[in-house]
Amino acid sequence: MHRTLAVTLLAGVAVAGLATPATAAAPVKKLLVVGMDGLNWDIAVAADAPNLDDLAAQGTLGRSLVQCPSVADSSSGPGWSNIATGVWPDRHGVKNNTFAGKQYATHPDFLTRLESANPALGTYSAVDWAVLHSQGTFSAAIDTRVTFDGDANGYAGEDAKITADAVSRLSSGGPDASFVYLGNTDVVAHSVGTGTAYRTAIAKQDQQLGQILGAVRNRATYANEDWLIMVTTDHGHRTPLGGHGGCGIDERGTFVLAAGAGITAGARPIDTRQVDVAATALQHFGVAPALDGVSVKTRSADPFDRLALRTRVDETGIPSTLAGWTPAAPSGWSVDRSRMPAGGMTEWRGWSFATDEFWSRAQSGQERENALRTRGVFAVADSDEYADKSGGTSFDSTLVSPAYPVTAGSVARVRYVTHYRQEGSQKADVLVSFNGGADQLVKRYSADARATVESLPVTVPAGATTMTVKFRYYDANNNWYWVIDDLRVS
Numbered sequence: 001m002h003r004t005l006a007v008t009l010l011a012g013v014a015v016a017g018l019a020t021p022a023t024a025a026a027p028v029k030k031l032l033v034v035g036m037d038g039l040n041w042d043i044a045v046a047a048d049a050p051n052l053d054d055l056a057a058q059g060t061l062g063r064s065l066v067q068c069p070s071v072a073d074s075s076s077g078p079g080w081s082n083i084a085t086g087v088w089p090d091r092h093g094v095k096n097n098t099f100a101g102k103q104y105a106t107h108p109d110f111l112t113r114l115e116s117a118n119p120a121l122g123t124y125s126a127v128d129w130a131v132l133h134s135q136g137t138f139s140a141a142i143d144t145r146v147t148f149d150g151d152a153n154g155y156a157g158e159d160a161k162i163t164a165d166a167v168s169r170l171s172s173g174g175p176d177a178s179f180v181y182l183g184n185t186d187v188v189a190h191s192v193g194t195g196t197a198y199r200t201a202i203a204k205q206d207q208q209l210g211q212i213l214g215a216v217r218n219r220a221t222y223a224n225e226d227w228l229i230m231v232t233t234d235h236g237h238r239t240p241l242g243g244h245g246g247c248g249i250d251e252r253g254t255f256v257l258a259a260g261a262g263i264t265a266g267a268r269p270i271d272t273r274q275v276d277v278a279a280t281a282l283q284h285f286g287v288a289p290a291l292d293g294v295s296v297k298t299r300s301a302d303p304f305d306r307l308a309l310r311t312r313v314d315e316t317g318i319p320s321t322l323a324g325w326t327p328a329a330p331s332g333w334s335v336d337r338s339r340m341p342a343g344g345m346t347e348w349r350g351w352s353f354a355t356d357e358f359w360s361r362a363q364s365g366q367e368r369e370n371a372l373r374t375r376g377v378f379a380v381a382d383s384d385e386y387a388d389k390s391g392g393t394s395f396d397s398t399l400v401s402p403a404y405p406v407t408a409g410s411v412a413r414v415r416y417v418t419h420y421r422q423e424g425s426q427k428a429d430v431l432v433s434f435n436g437g438a439d440q441l442v443k444r445y446s447a448d449a450r451a452t453v454e455s456l457p458v459t460v461p462a463g464a465t466t467m468t469v470k471f472r473y474y475d476a477n478n479n480w481y482w483v484i485d486d487l488r489v490s
């Protein structure tokens, strides 16, 4: 595609809707995503991996946890599908490495979306886990797909071939947007665990990353280009024995590393998620489909994400050093615990605020791990965990928002992320109050609503100037839970 580069660029800018001065050319948008299979970030930090270290210093590193059963395995099919499509498994349909149920026609990979938005863009993907091409995770619409077969020939050698191919293509001219996959780290961890050999495999892969980045930075045209570089992984690995697919924290651990213009150096946001890779890639070219992901350049406005977090009190299965919860609401918010009994687990006495890791570790295998559309810190009312200490019955607590300004006679929209599991007689009510008046029921949950983004219309009555939103979870006796995150009123 390099002979048509100038045309490509102008067309790319046109898609972005940006004005282009006729004389001063805007920097040429370029994208490189490097995927490293099964890379545990803690072990990468401990390994000899200077290129990953440099990128983490120059860029933004967001660590998070992926889904696990029953939604989908913490494995490569679902993980790379999250990364490629920017949506979670309940939308892209891939639940395991059979790829049965895939919905790639509806939810294509980011390179295919770039091709659709601007066919003049040069796109390239190189993989040695061949199914990523044969199953269409990265589709046939991509200009150049280079496939090696790590399963047949061994990943160490095929990763070297991928590196050579990428270096050759990226040294001059070459594609505008690339995905380069390296797989040996995962294979080594499966075969011998996450010890010395795994660290050696990470070091080798880091050298390959260095060669690819070197090819980019030595381009004659580099000074006139705007490169977005991302490195990511599909899932973690159990330490020290290796393996993944289930709900363990090590298995679910992933990261998104992004560097480039407009990306904060050294930032460690808690609200990044795996689906943000595709959204960040597309936003770089001015393409913005409705995805679960958001660009890493767009950070959270949710006050929950700025709370100071505490370590455990009564919980026993959570590491004592993990600061991941607080009972203290953000400024302007409150939690009504006046109808809560005195006993029960301290962490869950009424609405609390917790991270995915802290709450997941409270009790595994009960779908807490799959609150997929939450980010960072979220609010939790958990009658099941509350009942794990004596006195923890009759859960009844209300989470109260600030008073938002509203316009009388208009329809306000109450938008939030929720993850709700129904059992028994428990009730979950969304209420609103105008100017401090009587509560009005907007919605009552009587069935599961998992990993859901809600948008409820509320008519604002005459004379009203403010609206408060309340989430009351009650009549719950060792039943399930309710999660609320990222409330927005407009």
Ligand SMILES: [Zn+2]
Residues within 6 Å of the ligand: 038, 076, 186, 187, 190, 244
């Ligand atoms: Zn694996």
